[in-house]
Amino acid sequence: MLIRWALFALLVGCAVWMFAAVVLRRVRYIRLGVPFKFERHTPKRGRGFAREVFGHRKLLKDVRSGLAHLIYFYGFIMLQFGAIDLIWKGLSGGEPLPLPLYPYFSWSQEMTVSLVLLAVLYGAYRRYGEKLPRLKRGWKPSLVMWFIGSLMLTILLSLSFERLAVGEAESVAREFAPVSEPLSRLLHQAGVQEGSVAAHAGFELFWWLHLLVLLGFLLYVPQSKHFHLLTAPVNLWFRRNEPHGRLTPLDLENEEAETFGAGKIEHFNQKQLLDLYACVECGRCTNVCPAASTGKLLSPMHLIVKLRDHLTEKGAALTSKSPWLPAGLWAGSKSPLSDAHVMGAVMPAWEVQGESEEASYRTNISPTMTVQGAAWARREGAKAEELELIGDVMTEDELWACTTCRNCEEQCPVGNEHVDKIIDMRRYLVLMEGRLPSDGQRALQNIERQSNPWGLPRAERAAWLDECEQKTGIRVETMAERKTKGRMPEILLWAGSMGAYDNRSRRVMFDLVRLLNEAGVDFATLGNEERSSGDTARRIGNELLFQELCRENIETLEKYGVKQIVTACPHTFNTFKNEYPDFGLSPDVRVEHHTQLLARLLQEGRLKPKFAVRERVTVHDSCYLGRYNDTYEAPRSLLRAIPGVELEEMERSGPNGMCCGAGGGLMWMEEHAGTRVNYARTAQALEVRPSVISSACPYCLTMMEDGLKTLQEDGQVTARDVAELLAESVFGS
Template sequence: MKAITTCPVTTKGGEGLLWGTWIHLILFVIVTCTACFWFIQVISRRLAYIRLGNAVKLEGSWRGRWKKAVIQTFGQTKLLKDRKSGMMHAVMFYGFIILQFGALDLIWRGVFQRGLPLPAYGWFELMQELTVVLILIAVGYAGFRRYAEQLTRLKRGWKPSIVLFFIFFLMLSVLLTLAFDHARHGDAYSMMKPLTSGLSSLTDEWPNVAVEAGFYASWWAHLLILFSFLIYVPQSKHFHLITAPVNLLLGRQGPVGVPARIDFEDESLEAYGVGKVEDFSQKQLLDLYACVECGRCTNVCPASGTGKWLSPMHMIVKLRDHLTEKGAAITSKSPWVPAFAHSFASVHRFKPQAGEHRLNAFQPAPVTSIQATMQAQSQAWIQEEENIQSLDLIGDVMAPEEIWACTTCRNCEDQCPVDNEHVDKIIDLRRHLVLMQGELPSDTQRAMTNIERQGNPWGMNRNDRFQWAQDLAKDDDFPAIHTVKELPEFEYLWFVGSMGSYDNRSRSISKSFARILQRGGVSFAVLGNEEPSSGDTVRRLGNEYLFQEICLQNIELFQSYGVKKIVTCCPHTYNILKNEYPQFGLEAEVYHHTELIWKLIQDERIRMSHPVQETLTYHDSCYLGRYNGVYETPRRILNAVPGLRLTEMERNRSNGMCCGAGGGMMWTEEKRGKRVNIARTEQALETAPTMIGSACPYCLTMLEDGTKQLDRDDTVRVKDIAEIVEMSMFGT
């Protein structure tokens, strides 16, 4: 049995013993204070960069904020959407919480030569060992997913992997320190610490001084790795360990995806939108440092998956790097600690031509693939000798093509484990391009001009808006549809929208919904030729000024007719009226047509008695689903249709893929990669349907175009839910 030593140096003289103890303690204090100082310095400097952004006023209750932050942080709810990586992360997350007590115990052992005075100490030791083993398994699995499975969304290289080495060697130092501590005290094998007491048996033939030296070497290795990790974390993507809970706490409450309102009467505003990184709000800048770089956002992005430049993850990373470099220049405080270990001579900039060949070589054979976008982005984000102040946010950090590729579907935000908001940043960048530079794609410019002049994207005569209903009135079997002027007393204002009024295919939806409303005895009226655009397209394209003009005029119109309830067949109109018009004073209940149809079915005001013998797969509209959480109502209606068999696509509900029409992209021709609507149609066809169902005129148009381009329109029909209900009600 080895002798127990109580100091880091074994000598015959007490004076040497005393000096050894003091040197050990002094070094410990110096290293600890230095590490803590550097850690605080790193945090404070990045906070200074975040404070360069515009102040933001938080709304909602703090109780709700704390509840959300606690549930998502400790419940790992978003991470567990990918069950495998979620479990891996949960093991590391809770393992490190448990091991913080183990770290204190190790430090205590090295300083005071005994373990922490805890009750049931043996069980504490067992829990520490089990936790170390689980973390090592999780580290191995993380490496396997990154380098063996080679998940496309995960970056590879020394920077993304360094944390795995940190964790591995940190766990190894824990085991070695405990093993040498067990050996130097001459303790017998214990089932309460089976691994470390087993390892200690390997030193049975070692001299005491070697065992003692092994303990302190391992102890100092653990301390230095621990503090190095502490300093490294806030200087890397792992800053999310600190910022993510704060980001969740300060996140949006209420409706999602609502762009910030610009006060055009505020004379202090010198620019609109975001033209410099410091034009973002402080919360938006906090998003950048909360990013995990897990790639989940890019993995589900319809633009990334079809070979476009946009990658939500790379967007956040590029903005973060640019903020760090520009923040350092503005504050004259280096972001790197210790500063002597880093070089500041170069800055990052985006050069699309550096990765252009990757996108040009994109092969659209798979339904979707993010590989080309991932590789192109990594090659195009390069470091150069350049003055940070000479770089433009739009052009040198974000390419305009990236900004205009977004469909605003919010699938990226739904998948993000730290609740980053990508879409609002893109809309702010678009606002700067449109309002300050007057730049936007020519086809979207045409649509926006037509909306401004005629109230619809095609530029058709605004006096023909009600023609669809007048045409229906010529049919003796179809009752007339009344305008608000003809029917002053009504329950619902039906906001038909531009698609339902002008588009020949979407007029069929309007006809079907009108028949449902009339059969259900619903009191409704329409605005007729007075109906304007809802303004969704122009707001998503960045023309906030035109949107606010449209919005305020619409609210005034609604109020003049005493509108209390609004129903619409378009999820984009539904979302903007329900969630964004209240920013400007609208007080009315807003319904999507599926919600009203389901209410009529529940109240037995309509009956579906004719079988519809079809196999149908349902496509979730982004603005109905991810923006408003309406997933089950359309499915309840479809399941109530006799004879109809409902099948689900692999990507459905909250992870349903966008049809490609959102964010103003309905009016833009895709010039790169695969068309988004083709990819989504291919996903639908994988279920072998005879019919594809939708609840959005935009989605219906995109999917129907997809079946035509894939030569499947003769065997697969695309129908709106209102059309399917009409088929079952009237047998048509």
């Protein structure tokens, strides 16, 4: 018995030491990043943490995978007690733990083991039977199934041999052994007798095997994607408790700053690096990514995986500590510090997924998953500390494919944030290297010179006001005119560059003006004093230009004492509401999207839709209105209030709605790989056979109209803003 205890202590001691060493080394790698203020928890943070960790809120969006993970999660919690009981039996000569109602405890353990085994088999079926495109295949993704399956089988076989070794009289009653009892009978029929040497030897064999597999799994966890078992709860606890997708301002006046943005892995902050080790590699992010779905190189999952691998390799090189233990077992014959991973020069091969032309517009992540898996590989002689983050790890094609829609973050069950990492790398490219696509550069130059992406004269920004008066008979006054009269308006109507310059978006503005006038709203606009909100500049990575525009606009708003802003552009709405306060905009300034204001006016009875609009309408949700600001109901409440409108939701709508492809500055850049994102989204809308695709964003409206021109010949389906449909019902066609 003494030898058993000594061997047990040696094995457990070695495993725990190596486990602790591996975890601490990865903590050191994380600490290479920019210091991050890990905020203390709040009740709100605690509730969100509980929903995600214990309620599996996001995991259950895929019900089947979510239920399987729920079994793993709670199964492993319950089986920890069973593992302690089984280990104690082996060390104490067969004595169970003195637990109350032990037979019921034993029954619950065997049923839990059976459920976990079924979940393992189902997981293998989903990966290798259904072959879900978002799931990786190979020996590494399968290893955890073998670990868990082996743990469960060694438990059942240990319990079965134990029943034979101690005899029926000393075992729990048959009704409390639903699995081990039938197995022990099979073993007895195979020749293993009660109390025999074979029975005792079988228990010893599978008891030690269970211990070895358990300790091996303990050591495997922090050296694989399953490190998320430890890091995901921490990541969820410390996730940002602020508006979704809010970008961290750069201190451009810091004279000691050597760089802006992220040009090296250590330029990310420590929370961003913690994200990397929390990744489950479940592929949910890539599965909904508009770039990956339409044949671009960007895959949010591979973004995280590549940054994680690079951090691990560079961290090992900088600290001279191997990330793997036992090093020889993991690294093979080569040093674990050599042959770093490098991204190859590849692009997905986009193929038509069917015979019809429409089939080429269906989303498909397989081409991107295939090339990412093949291109990210070890290169002989490559040293991690010498690799370029942008070029050798992340390619520029990947960074400029992101629409910043945040669908990846909405789906991520461990709270990873992908968009801010991409923006930080864009910031480095733009501010430090001056590298960006030529059409993006042209848009930025136009914004800088004329405060609009087309480069149209700044003096023509107020031209829409004259046209509005001609078309509607309503004269919209400017804030300067109102100040002269000494009668400031209740609301500032912010037209934005699209509303001021784009002919199609102007029509939306005219209807919005008519509705506000009908409701008796006191409003005015800035006219030529209005500037670009800076959203495009910031998402492309030019933080300097954004901050200049931001401060100019804030000065103008303060000059007129503006208390409430309404805009028809979700990008402007998000920027004013969530990002301008970082630069001095008073939190007392109320910022509303036009659908929110119209919904309120409708509720107050100040607008009365009375004319029927016989249309079958599907709603395309703007990412910056929906996922960034949780506003999904306002546009729908307006449509439901219109008599005659039949509302039909797309398969992907609400929080899971697909991006139109215009966000992140891509409105002003061409797509050069795969199919266009807006074509794919338009095809999804057409599947529900609408007569109108409705949106509440000038970018989305433009992209949907462009998609309709390509995907339909008869022109029967139109794209319209919610305000246009409401105006038709209020005033008649």
